[in-house]
Amino acid sequence: MNDKLSEIRSSGLKATTPRLKILEIFQHSEVRHLSAEDVYRLLLAEHSDIGLATVYRVLTQFEQAGLLTRHHFGSTTAVYELHDDEHHDHLICLDCGHVEEFVDEEIERRQRAVAKARGFVIADHALSLFAHCKTPNCPHRAEAEAAQRER
Numbered sequence: 001m002n003d004k005l006s007e008i009r010s011s012g013l014k015a016t017t018p019r020l021k022i023l024e025i026f027q028h029s030e031v032r033h034l035s036a037e038d039v040y041r042l043l044l045a046e047h048s049d050i051g052l053a054t055v056y057r058v059l060t061q062f063e064q065a066g067l068l069t070r071h072h073f074g075s076t077t078a079v080y081e082l083h084d085d086e087h088h089d090h091l092i093c094l095d096c097g098h099v100e101e102f103v104d105e106e107i108e109r110r111q112r113a114v115a116k117a118r119g120f121v122i123a124d125h126a127l128s129l130f131a132h133c134k135t136p137n138c139p140h141r142a143e144a145e146a147a148q149r150e151r
Contacts, residue, residue: 008020018058032072066083088101089101090126092129098138
């Protein structure tokens with residue numbers, strides 16, 4: 001609990017119950033990329049009385065404070081992940097929506113070389129690769145379909 005308190009306070013926010021609960025969800029979720037609706041459903045499962053509007057407000061505050069990073073991954077629904085200083089890129093399945101994080105030093109070197117050849121120095125970048133899963137019985141497809149039915 002003290003780690004969560006200090007993380008929220010060091011970002012300049014007060015450690016309110018909604019903020020603590022939402023940060024806890026991100027720290028303990030098996031799923032790394034969560035939408036506001038995902039967070040809200042997880043809160044409901046815990047019998048929390050935190051409303052959807054509060055979830056959206058806290059996610060925005062956490063993003064502005066640098067605790068979360070927001071992504072769109074090709075859809076209108078934003079997903080959030082805990083911000084860490086470890087750079088990674090994303091591979092997104094177009095069939096089921098599953099997101100895999102990866103680090104590839106060859107890609108990183110190539111991006112720096114391309115920028116340098118054009119007179120740039122990369123300050124930051126985000127790479128999202130959208131692809132079709134080649135696994136015949138994609139385990140994430142069933143999860144995505146079940147989650148879609150719940151909505």
